[in-house]
Amino acid sequence: MPWEWFWAPDYRLARAIVQHLLGLVYLLAFLTAVNQFRPLLGEHGLTPVPRFLASAGFRRAPSLFHLHYSDRFFAVLAWCGVLASAATVLGLVNKLPLWASMVVWGLLWLLYLSIVNIGQIWYAFGWESLLLEAGFLAIFLGPSGTTPPAPVLWLLLWLLFRVEFGAGLIKLRGDPSWRNLTALYYHHETQPMPGPLSRAFHHLPPRLHKVEVVANHGTQLIVPFVLFAPQPAANVAALIIIATQAWLMLSGNFAWLNALTIVLAFAAMNDALLGRVLPVGMPELTPTPLWHRATVLAMTALMIVLGYWPVRNMLGRRQVMNRSFNKLHLGNTYGAFGSVTRTRYEVIIDGTADSDPDDSSDWREYEFRGKPGDPSRRPPQIAPYHLRLDWLMWFCAISPSYGRSWIPGLMKALLRNDRQLLNLLRHNPFPEQPPTFVRARMFHYRFSTREERRATGDWWVRTFVSDYVPPVSLTDTR
Structure with a gap:
């Protein structure tokens, strides 16, 4: 069959987990907007959106709010995002026809893109672009009754590769404390928002801090390549990344960066592994229609072209962290803590x-x-x-x-x-x-x-x- 290479029938549990958990991250993001946007960016906020829109054209900041902005209109769209993301968490979107599920995922991406692009300094974080890029790819995954498209799963792994490998490179190139293995002498204490266990992590013996740094380098510089290896190697690589991100979640508060990285890691796990943990019945799979396959291939070609800029950035001598090379936040470069504050x-x-x-x-x-x-x-x-x-x-x-x-x-x-x-x-x-x-x-x-x-x-x-x-x-x- 000429389309056999296109399908990934052994990854339907991976797709289901990615969709449910990604919907949960979307839900947190929209609830954050509902709770915090108005005092920070509303009509009478600290950096009012109307003032920003008056100086920024659509090409500079693509957003639905160029059509109209008011705090009430923002609340309506943000609550639409809450409801749509809740529907993905509950699995309701998976019961829709293919075209309808794509519309819901596309709406989530468009709504959050519209918020991020007018969010100014308050939304200038790498996990905003990471959520948008992952959310864009999720549009093409298809509901549970269809066979998962392999190109979309590959692109999710390519996104995870950039997150991990980019972070590993920026650490080696940036602060010498990452190279001499002393970065975690300071990081747990000086990170942006310590958590309840951060003090305990900080007081670990210096030798364990060095072990942490070595493990971090291995996870970010070597393990990402194994994501593309045959099974069960890819499963092992995904489990290592999940364990590392869980460790980071215990040691500090980094919004949904760690949670979303874990979501992406599930895209590397096949049903042989996940089926042991989640022994659930799955519906019979049917191939998607030709128009969907053509759309996925066109999107894949677009992402390959956009991949030029993050690859050039990672290979270049002046690597930057968390940069979007276009206003749609697709094909981004990622990285974190290229420098560590000592005090x-x-x-x-x-x-x-x-x-x-x-x-x-x-x-x-x-x-x-x-x-x-x-x-x-x-x-x-x-x-x-x-x-x-x-x-x-x-x-x-x-x-x-x-x-x-x-x-x-x-x-x-x-x-x-x-x-x-x-x-x-x-x-x-x-x-x-x-x-x-x-x-x-x-x-x-x-x-x-x-x-x-x-x-x-x-x-x-x-x-x-x-x-x-x-x-x-x-x-x-x-």
């Missing part, structure tokens, strides 16, 4: 009701949901959910330039007790009346030692470094 700084915001404040005034601290603040608070588990404001606060501690466009708006919102913005925080110390002044200060943070933890109960030890934003009132912000 952790945090921007701490507090306020006072005093009319003429000084250091002796009653300053009350705002507490964020995920980022370190109160030294006695254990770092929470947030991932695979994404706290966009908390992440940007970490970048601001590295360089003030990350906050120039929105820190003044944040201070003004706190001085007004803006309800929508305060919903992004864990604790508002001024629930009745807004403060008269707010300020931001820079602190050095480090994990407490075992002795300090026993003596004080604190997870962190912090030391004041300098003022970040001096005390300002609502009059000053005007």
Whole structure:
């Protein structure tokens, strides 16, 4: 049969798992937008979308919101994304005809693309492009009653290869601590948003940290090539990647980056392996019609062409991380932590009701949901959910330039007790009346030692470094 090479009937469980879990990641992404977009990017947000749309044309930022933007219209489209992604998680989309399932997956991709392209600095993360590229490929997988198309599974593995191999290369080329195996002396403590086990990981013996780095290099620089090997080698490679990503999920909060990488790894597993874990009955498979096969081949040719740019980037001397070479976020390059910060700084915001404040005034601290603040608070588990404001606060501690466009708006919102913005925080110390002044200060943070933890109960030890934003009132912000 001339089309035998096109089909992958032994990977129907892999397709089902990828579709269900990818739908779950979409669901988290759209819920994040529902909960956080309006105070950050809405009509009265910190970086308002209407202002961005007025300066950015459709070619620069393709988005449905060029047709119309209002907070209410955004909410309608975001909730449409929630409902459509929930339908994929529940398997309802798999019961639709081929063309209808492609429409639902295409709608998810289009809606999220429209959000990312107007998301500005709040959506400038590699996992946004990763979700869009994986979501685009999922359009062509077909529902459960059809035979999985092998080219789409190959492209999912090619995407996983770029995620892992790109990250491995950028580490070797970037920070010397990855080459001398000392990167994890610092990383668990200085990563953007530590989790509840990060302190334990940080206090592991230095020899184990070196073992972690060696294992990371092997997983990211060698194992990705085995994904394309015959079975059972590909199964083994996928299991290694899943174990490594699970380890990373335990050691920190990286939104849905690790979860989505695990989703992609399932594309390498055949039914012989997955059937032992999921002994479920599968419907009889039927080949898809010719128009679908032609569409898959055309899409595959497009992705091969787009693959030129990430390959050139990986092979070039000046490799960059997390770059989209087109506005559709297809054929991207990926990578993470090409440099490791040695010292952790945090921007701490507090306020006072005093009319003429000084250091002796009653300053009350705002507490964020995920980022370190109160030294006695254990770092929470947030991932695979994404706290966009908390992440940007970490970048601001590295360089003030990350906050120039929105820190003044944040201070003004706190001085007004803006309800929508305060919903992004864990604790508002001024629930009745807004403060008269707010300020931001820079602190050095480090994990407490075992002795300090026993003596004080604190997870962190912090030391004041300098003022970040001096005390300002609502009059000053005007």
